[in-house]
Amino acid sequence: MNSNRLKGLQLLAVGATAAALLAGCSGNSSSGEPGGTESAEASASASGGSAGSQKETVITLWGASDFLKGDNSPGQRMIKEFNEQNKGRIRVEARYMAWSEYNTAIQAAATSHELPDIFQTPQNTDIRSIVADGWAKPFDGLLSDAWKQQFDAGAFVEGVNVIDGKTYSWPLTGPQLGSILYYNKDVLKNAGLDPEKPPATWDELREEAKKVTQSGKGDVYGVVFGGGETGSASGISKFVDALAAGISPEEAGGFDYKTGQYAYDSKATVDSFDFLQQLKADGSILPSSFTLKATESSVLFGQGKAAFLIDGRARMWIVKRDTPDANFGLAQVPTPTGQKPTYFYVAADPSGYMISSTSKHAKEAGEFIEKAFAAPPFYTKYLQSGVALTPINSINNDTSLYPYPEFNTFLQLHKDLLKLRPDYAVRNPETAKVIVELGSLQQPKIKPGYSDILQSVLTGAQKDLPSLLRAYDEKLNNGLADAVAKVKADGAQVDLKDFQFPNWDTSKDYTADDYAQLK
CATH class of the missing domain: 3.40.190.10 (Periplasmic binding protein-like II)
Structure with missing residues (x-):
């Protein structure tokens, strides 16, 4: 299987982004950002909506990805925009934690059956184990087929992020150079x-x-x-x-x-x-x-x-x-x-963000993932911040998004050193x-x-x-x-x-x- 993702790097104007876990980027100090510790029921607030009769659904999101760290991070900016666009209907509260804190917190939440609506696979585990443990709900019926089709070929593989024909996560990034x-x-x-x-x-x-x-x-x-x-x-x-x-x-x-x-x-x-x-x-x-x-x-x-x-x-x-x-x-x-040197990657990622099996707001969580978290507006911010290559080649190929000169070298290194294993x-x-x-x-x-x-x-x-x-x-x-x-x-x-x-x-x-x- 040859990956269209790395092929896409050939088109880039390079002259002008894991017990372990995971594939994604890890932060290493708590940002102290607000929200996310209480359950969705406890934190849901009545905003009234336009007619004053609708309760605002609160989606909780926990993760250790550094792109959620700080108000100016691409993740927090994406969440702020989504919340503004859906004010009075859906609000996402994201909690960033360093990996050491996150691993402990998510295990405790699973044990007490209080997982957040959306959570990241902890280190030294992967989607297959999470599904086997009953922590996660499949995306089927919550996200559209069109959403899946925006990703590069090979992004969804049975036995990786698709289990028994059901989809549980998506590739957070494009090819990642780890060294x-x-x-x-x-x-x-x-x-x-x-x-x-x-x-x-x-x-x-x-x-x-x-x-x-x-x-x-x-x-x-x-x-x-x-x-x-x-x-x-x-x-x-x-x-x-x-x-x-x-x-x-x-x-x-x-x-x-x-x-x-x-x-x-x-x-x-x-x-x-x-x-x-x-x-x-x-x-x-x-x-x-x-x-x-x-x-x-x-x-x-x-x-x-x-x-x-x-x-x-x-x-x-x-x-x-x-x-x-x-x-x-x-x-x-x-x-x-x-x-x-030569380094390797695979097209489908066995780690990532999943919807909790205990979520009472899975429909709204799916809407947030499709329209914001795993959508072009987020990945545009992601690339503009220099976080990583994205899993959507049309965004990777947009040289106007490249944030600084070092990014060109970064891309060239990916092109020169990465192979599909x-x-x-x-x-x-x-x-x-x-x-x-x-x-x-x-x-x-x-x-x-x-x-x-x-x-x-x-x-x-x-x-x-x-x-x-x-x-x-x-x-x-x-x-x-x-x-x-x-x-x-x-x-x-x-x-x-x-x-x-x-x-x-x-x-x-x-x-x-x-x-x-x-x-």
Whole structure:
């Protein structure tokens, strides 16, 4: 299956946007925005409408997506416009929370049967598990077929966001590049380095980080990251995986879709972690990085306290938002020899926003999603803010919406570095039952997790990373095999081979023809 979404990038005028969760962008500090904590019944107010006889329906929305943070965020501006247009009839109250707060709050709400009308999948879970747990209501009958047709091909896939023929969510973004080198031009210039020539190799990155740290004299450092995050949001695991993709892209991220086996103990991962340890030994990492939240790290980067930050596509607009005077550039993450790294995405997103199964206002929630939350007016604001590429190509192709010069580089990096990887759910939708059994492919029930292991070795609490990762892989591979065996015993037509794509060429998009070859 070849994605029209990434093809759409070819048309862009580039010269002129996860236990883990999720795919979407995460915020990292509570904004203290009003609304959303009370139930819809308790918060509904009688506004009278034009005749004074109609009660205003209040829709509650909870999420950890950073595009909901702050009154000027694209999400809050979209909600304000919707509320104004529907005054006296429907009002949406959105509550933004940092992921750590959100994960706890949404679990408590589910346990007490008080989920908000619309909620985001928490980290380290996905749509398949949410549906199996009975938390969500399908969109069918609430949103139109025309609404679905506005999205790019492959946006809705059985076994991902469509379960047993019913639709439960939509792709929040277009293709997402999860690894970008952000470099502070002013910091490089002050250290006597070329601000227009970012490092391309590991050696260059290490040497430049040393020079910046030496000239910074305890105030400015070479590298910063959000090491205080957990799970898939961990700045440590993001850093390592970003580097590993320049060596062995099919193994970066821990699961090798060629073999259908977990590969956290790959040489690429171990070598990348060793490089991170070298930066630490050099003293080139800003010391607070090991406890910083991701947003805190980007603020320090934007304030000129570090030269380099490796993070995903969301960091660009967050730096712009929180430190608007920052003078920075974007580049591909350095690799051992300067070669181009490769990163991957899938067309249908197993995470996103869903309508609660307990919602008493599902019809109005569906109207809000169709007319505002998952509609062109929102995605226009989304692109104009630089959040990400959207799942609607006509918006991505509108160069008049590009917010600042850095966005052109951002688009070019997406075009150059992203490829469509194989998806086990496309090959066999019944693999959804395996994922429900596991919680997610990352198997969040198995502790300590990948980021926990990296952090324990980086801090010196543990030794021998290869041995720890081999043991972790063994647990994960056994878990996958056991889950497949269990659902097969229950009647599912599924096999471990459904997770194996031996014909995957990582330098190309994985297409419908490639799936057909496996049959």
